[in-house]
Amino acid sequence: MIEERHTLSAVARDHEILVFGGYNWQIRTILDICEEFQPATNAWVEQPPKPTPRYATGAAHIPGVGGWTNTGDERTPINNAEIFLTTSSSLAHAGS
Known part of the structure; x- marks a missing residue:
């Protein structure tokens, strides 16, 4: 990854891996960054930051x-789309 961090989120999408957020212990900062790993080129590519660190x-x-x-x-x-909220076992509207 481009930015060192831990406790980030990751998800596979098509043929890439998208990682976002996380915590950089060295600078004690919660991150809003998003990066995508592209196996075809063996490279990490910076993506637009997320609205909320x-x-x-x-x-x-x-x-x-x-x-x-x-x-x-x-x-x-x-x-x-709808999102199932596991904390309350209820369904929430995610937008159109």
Whole structure:
């Protein structure tokens, strides 16, 4: 990685690994940085920073968001996403 850190989040996406956040102990800072490892070139590439610095988080890539639903007798595409909040076992709207 470009930036040394620990307690970061990582997720596999397509053929890359995306890492973000974390804590840099040397400068005692929670990070907002995001980097992507590209195995094809064996290189880390800096990505745009995240809006909120964070560490000790979880991350998951769940393909298949979207799909179709029934409205009466017709099927219509779903244009929003939902997030399952494991802390409260409830469903929250994630936006469209």
